[in-house]
Amino acid sequence: MENLISIALNSIFVGNILLAYFLGMCSFLAISKNMKTSAGLGLAVIFVLTITAPANWLIYNLLLAPGALTWAGFPNVDLSFLKLVLFIATIAAIVQGLEMVIDRFSPALYAALGVFLPLITVNCAILGGSLFMVERSYTFSETVVYGMGSGAGWALAIISMSAIQKKLRYADVPRGLQGFAINMITTGLIAIGFMLFAGISL
Amino acid sequence: MNATVTRPWAMIRKTKSYKEILRALWQANPISKQILGICSALAVTVQLKTAIVMSVALTLVVAFSNLAVSSIRHAIPRNIRIIVEVAVIATLVILADELLKAFMYDISKQLSVFVGLIITNCIVLGRAEGFALSNPPFRSFMDGIANGIGYSSVLIGVAFFRELLGSGKLLGFQIIPDLFYDMGYVNNGLMVLAPGAFIIIGLFVWLEHTLLKGK
Numbered sequence: 001m002e003n004l005i006s007i008a009l010n011s012i013f014v015g016n017i018l019l020a021y022f023l024g025m026c027s028f029l030a031i032s033k034n035m036k037t038s039a040g041l042g043l044a045v046i047f048v049l050t051i052t053a054p055a056n057w058l059i060y061n062l063l064l065a066p067g068a069l070t071w072a073g074f075p076n077v078d079l080s081f082l083k084l085v086l087f088i089a090t091i092a093a094i095v096q097g098l099e100m101v102i103d104r105f106s107p108a109l110y111a112a113l114g115v116f117l118p119l120i121t122v123n124c125a126i127l128g129g130s131l132f133m134v135e136r137s138y139t140f141s142e143t144v145v146y147g148m149g150s151g152a153g154w155a156l157a158i159i160s161m162s163a164i165q166k167k168l169r170y171a172d173v174p175r176g177l178q179g180f181a182i183n184m185i186t187t188g189l190i191a192i193g194f195m196l197f198a199g200i201s202l
Numbered sequence: 203m204n205a206t207v208t209r210p211w212a213m214i215r216k217t218k219s220y221k222e223i224l225r226a227l228w229q230a231n232p233i234s235k236q237i238l239g240i241c242s243a244l245a246v247t248v249q250l251k252t253a254i255v256m257s258v259a260l261t262l263v264v265a266f267s268n269l270a271v272s273s274i275r276h277a278i279p280r281n282i283r284i285i286v287e288v289a290v291i292a293t294l295v296i297l298a299d300e301l302l303k304a305f306m307y308d309i310s311k312q313l314s315v316f317v318g319l320i321i322t323n324c325i326v327l328g329r330a331e332g333f334a335l336s337n338p339p340f341r342s343f344m345d346g347i348a349n350g351i352g353y354s355s356v357l358i359g360v361a362f363f364r365e366l367l368g369s370g371k372l373l374g375f376q377i378i379p380d381l382f383y384d385m386g387y388v389n390n391g392l393m394v395l396a397p398g399a400f401i402i403i404g405l406f407v408w409l410e411h412t413l414l415k416g417k
Contacts, residue, residue: 020396022244026324081300084318085292124322131315176411181404188400195395 004145007138011149013197017125018157019190021132024125028158029183037116038162042155044116046148048098049129052091053147056130057140059086080134087130095120125154160190219344243323243357244399245316250373252312253361254354259298259317261350264326267291268346272334287330288321295320325353360402368393 017023024045031041062068064086066078099117103110120126129150133143164186173182243260246252270290271278278286299317302310310317320326329349334342365371367390370378378387392398 022396022399023319025244081296084296084299084321085289088288088292088321124319127322128315128319131318135315174408176408177404181407181411184400184404184407188397188404191395191397191400192392195397 004142007142008145008149009197009200011146012153012156013194013200015150016153016157016191016194017128017132017150018154019187019194021128023128024123024154027119027123028154028161028187029180032158032161032165032183035159035162035166038158039155040112041116041119042151042158044113044120045123045125045154046151047113048091048095048117048120048126049147049151049154050144051098051147052094052126053129053133054140054144055094056087056090057133057138057143059090060134061140083131083134087127091126091130125150157190157194161187164190219341243316243319244360244403245396246313247357247361247364247399248368248394249312250358250361250365252309253357255302255306255309256313256316257350257354257357259302260320260323260326261347261354263291263294263298263320264329264350264353265343265346267294267326267330268334268342269339270294271330272337272339272342275335278335283335284327284331287327291326291330292321325349356406359406360399363402364393364398368398 011017014020018025018028027041032038060068060080060083064079064083066080067075069075069077069079095117099110102113102117129147132150133146138146161183165183168182168186177185243253243256246256267287267290271287274286295318298320299310302313302317329342329346333345337345362372365373366377370376370383370389390398393402
């Protein structure tokens with residue numbers, strides 16, 4: 001249990017998937033102008049990461065990992081090189097499926113998340129989450145916590161960024177620094193803020 | 203005497219490929235646009251060496267994916283073109299990943315998941331979709347190389363400053379003399395951490411805006 005809490009805390013704060021590993025920057029910079037849409041996109045990322053990371057764990061450990069095919073009579077087969085293609089395919093399929101399911105059963109949620117779901121397929125944070133899960137050889141429950149935690153970390157980062165950008169409109173930024181440059185520096189400062197949590201140990 | 207032999211540069215300058223390369227490298231290469239593609243790769247800019255390997259891998263992937271997509275562009279049905287493009291790119295990235303594992307195991311360990319993330323890099327898919335689908339193979343290949351180099355210049359630039367200021371080295375060789383350290387010079391630890399990359403990029407873009415106001 002302690003292990004799970006520490007994975008959750010680490011993936012939200014110190015090992016934040018956006019601020020420490022630079023994943024999902026494209027949509028972060030494009031969407032963060034508006035608080036409401038960033039909250040929507042943040043929620044969608046939490047949702048998708050929580051589902052795709054465990055799904056890809058199952059695929060990796062039942063089909064691709066070295067020796068995973070023992071149950072089918074191929075103990076020496078190592079298909080792990082296929083993980084990139086298969087992960088991307090799973091993510092695309094799951095996102096597409098989710099979109100249809102949400103549209104069918106919860107129109108309100110669809111109105112909030114629907115626009116963002118297709119964007120998410122190409123978000124590097126989603127694929128990155130699955131790849132980190134393999135690299136750090138998490139167990140299934142750790143993967144669930146890690147997926148949810150890194151999604152929450154990403155959402156927290158984009159929401160704080162949009163809040164800061166809102167205040168920044170009233171700031172007197174030097175000409176050349178306006179726009180993209182000041183956004184990067186702000187992101188750097190947020191990243192420093194998140195690193196302060198490194199002192200917490202369980 | 204043939205004009206091609208006496209003044210090769212003048213001839214090369216007239217070709218379409220040259221104009222495309224010039225466009226990709228100079229006119230359409232704002233740092234802020236490259237960053238959108240660079241995003242995930244910033245994690246490998248702590249050291250110059252990993253950044254260079256990553257740049258080479260990405261340039262080759264863009265070039266060959268452009269070449270492949272362009273060669274089969276008449277055979278791809280319009281509706282499923284994105285899937286075809288992603289399949290081509292993913293195959294090339296797997297090749298790059300396996301080659302790195304086979305011949306540069308240590309570096310591939312340091313690059314960890316970031317080689318795999320080339321698949322979701324906006325530049326690679328963007329060039330396949332935006333250029334290779336409507337242009338002949340050779341020019342698409344050159345366009346890929348040029349875009350790869352444009353991207354690499356930013357990545358290597360960031361890595362240069364991060365390694366120099368963060369650990370006083372370049373490519374693993376010590377650049378800042380011991381004398382400086384004896385006199386009280388201290389490496390800037392911020393540069394080794396992730397926020398350093400964000401701040402350096404911000405300063406780069408500032409510099410670009412100031413220098414190239416008319417661009």
